[in-house]
Amino acid sequence: xxxxxxxxxxxxxxxxKKLTVTCSQxxxxxxxxxxxxxxxxxxxxxYYSMNVEVTDKGDVPEGYKVSRKEKRNFxxxxxxxxxxxxxxxxxxxxxxxxxxNEQFFGPxxxxxxx
Amino acid sequence: xxxxxxxxxxxxxxxxxxxxxxxxxxTSINNLQWYRQNSGRGLVHLILIRSNERxxxxxxxxxxxxxxxxxxxxxxxxxRAADTASYFxxxxxxxQNFVFGPxxxxxxxP
Numbered sequence: 001x002x003x004x005x006x007x008x009x010x011x012x013x014x015x016x017k018k019l020t021v022t023c024s025q026x027x028x029x030x031x032x033x034x035x036x037x038x039x040x041x042x043x044x045x046x047y048y049s050m051n052v053e054v055t056d057k058g059d060v061p062e063g064y065k066v067s068r069k070e071k072r073n074f075x076x077x078x079x080x081x082x083x084x085x086x087x088x089x090x091x092x093x094x095x096x097x098x099x100x101n102e103q104f105f106g107p108x109x110x111x112x113x114x
Numbered sequence: 115x116x117x118x119x120x121x122x123x124x125x126x127x128x129x130x131x132x133x134x135x136x137x138x139x140x141t142s143i144n145n146l147q148w149y150r151q152n153s154g155r156g157l158v159h160l161i162l163i164r165s166n167e168r169x170x171x172x173x174x175x176x177x178x179x180x181x182x183x184x185x186x187x188x189x190x191x192x193x194r195a196a197d198t199a200s201y202f203x204x205x206x207x208x209x210q211n212f213v214f215g216p217x218x219x220x221x222x223x224p
Contacts, residue, residue, distance in 0.1 A: 004156075033212065042202060042216035043157070058211055090156055099145050099206025105156030 002027045006091050006106035013081055014114050021076045021109050023091030031094045032074040033058070033103070034066065036087040043090065049074055050097065081113040120203055120218040128223050133190040135218040137203030138183075144206050146179055148188050151200045151217070160188075160201075193222045 004025045013019055025032065033048040035058075045058030049068040063085055065077040074093075078085060089109045094101040121136045137146070145164050149157040163170045163179045163186065170177045176189040190197055200217040 035214070040216060043204075043214040045212055045214075048212070059213070088154070092157075097206070099143075099212055100162075102147075102159040102162065103149075103157070103212075105158070107156050108154065110154075 002104070004091055004093055004104050004106040006089075006109050008109060009107060010110050012112045012114065015082055016080050019078050019081060019111075021078075021089060021091075021111070023074045023076065023106060024072050025074075025091075025093040025104070026072065027093060027095075027104065028071065029093035029104075030071070030096050031101070031103075032068065033092045034064070034074070034076045035090045035092065036060065036085075037090065037108075038087050046076070046089075081111075083113050085111065086113045087111060120201065120215045122218060123216070124219040124221070126221040126223060127193055129193060129195055131193055133193050133197070133220055133222070135188045135201050135220070137186045137188070137215055139186075139203075139205050139215075140184065143181075146177075146186050147204045148175075148177060148186075149202045149204060149214075151202065153199075157202065190220075193220075195222050195224050198222045 007022045030051045034046040035043040037043045044060045046064050047066040049055045052071050055066050091106040092103040094103045119138050127133050147162045148160040151157045161172050161177050163177050174191045179186045198221050200219050202214045202217045204214045
């Protein structure tokens with residue numbers, strides 16, 4: 001089944017404790033992206049990747065890191081999480097640039113930073 | 115900054131009625147897309163309309179695009195309770211970035 005998976009689905013952590021949210025897709029998509037969703041703000045793009053080893057900042061990259069060492073994986077790293085990073089996070093992938101193609105979304109990761 | 119903004123923020127209708135949501139954006143675009151999100155879940159792609167298209171249909175969905183007004187509308191005909199969700203427009207704003215609006219919450223009452 002074609003899908004985007006994220007782990008964990010729920011995470012409660014404390015300020016400053018490094019964490020990684022994994023994202024994997026099995027559709028051989030080139031474009032992958034991370035979004036955060038906050039009430040009243042819709043989805044905001046954090047980082048995106050056009051292909052392996054190519055990543056770029058979205059609208060709200062501060063406090064986040066990503067890497068794209070393999071085509072299928074695009075982990076989101078929070079080196080020192082803070083309470084303002086409490087949010088619902090989505091990973092998405094598309095065949096190529098998202099503007100031209102349907103994006104497939106993962107189920108989301110609900111992160112709480114205390 | 116937000117490229118797309120949906121209107122209204124929330125909409126309640128009776129089953130069987132039509133629902134219309136609007137999206138306005140600020141800069142030139144190549145394409146505009148509409149997505150649906152059921153509460154707390156991942157988004158699902160509904161339709162993509164290119165900047166040289168004026169109207170597109172998919173089942174009970176009709177999307178229009180007016181590039182001169184920088185606006186788009188999504189019409190859902192003969193709505194059902196299962197259409198209850200949030201609906202987002204999204205555009206390719208600049209470079210390779212991709213921007214969603216804040217969404218319209220649609221409630222379809224039985």
